[in-house]
Amino acid sequence: MLFYHNTHAGEKTIQLENTDFHSLIRVRRKKQDDTIIFINIAKNYSHNTQKIHNTINYYEYKIINISKKNAELHLISEKIEELFYGKLHLYWGICELKTITSTLPFLNQLGIEKITFVKCERTQGNTKLTEKVLEKFTTILRSSCEQSGRNTLMKIDIIGFEEYIDSISEKKSEQNYICDFSGEHFSNKEIINFRNSTNSENINNNLYNFLIGPEGGFSEKEKEKFNELSQKKLVKIRKFNTNLVLKSENACIAVSSFFSL
DSSP states (O other), rough: OOOOOOOTTTEEEEEEHHHHHHIIIIIIIOOOOOEEEEOGGGOOOOSSSSSOOEEEEEEEEEEEOOSSSSEEEEEEEEEEEEEOOOEEEEEEEOOOHHHHHHHHHHHTTOOOEEEEEEEEEEETTTOOOOOOHHHHHHHHHHHHHHHHOSSSSOOEEEEEHHHHHHHHSSGGGGEEEEEEEEEEOHHHHHHHHHHHHOOOOOOOGGGGEEEOTTTTOOOOOHHHHHHHHTTSSSSSSEEEESSSSOHHHHHHHHHHHHHHO
């Protein structure tokens, strides 16, 4: 782990208890006099707001004392780092909850800036993205950040299909893509442009916007909407350069890799 999340990061003294104590002392075998880096991701992120700052503080603590159920750490140094900014806004047709949950860590580590879940016609009716579920997503993403060194979480949102159609019409048309078998193959030039793109100032209009459907793909009615957008040159409809059929979550990972690998 490059760092750990702690909401008390920055305070002169931290007491590790309960889950944090078990994770760091019992599982990871941290000992007295060891040092640990903490950051407070919560100060820079919530799943329904923009990032608040452009930098984040890394705090180095030393373990002063370990007792049976808690540990005391003292702050010994700190440094300031720039926040990570992604280049991709992924619109993902809502799939089964277990599929989303297992895929989130990979997408976070691949550098997606934001995921907006879209309620499509073939979205599974029993998938409910409640506030409790979103809190679980945040826990998963924090763990993913600790493992990968990413110092921000993906932003998460939920919209209906018509909301997607309305929102995409207001974005830069050259950066709007829909993945569907009816489209043309991604060109080598497009893939090179994805990899070379930047979003150093975290401006939403700089993000590439990709829509990937749920399991089973898009309905004919939805495809008609896409064709209308394409004729108006508001989106580009593309497919992967393979004869293999990708599951929805694998298509998300494949698109994300365009921007990070």
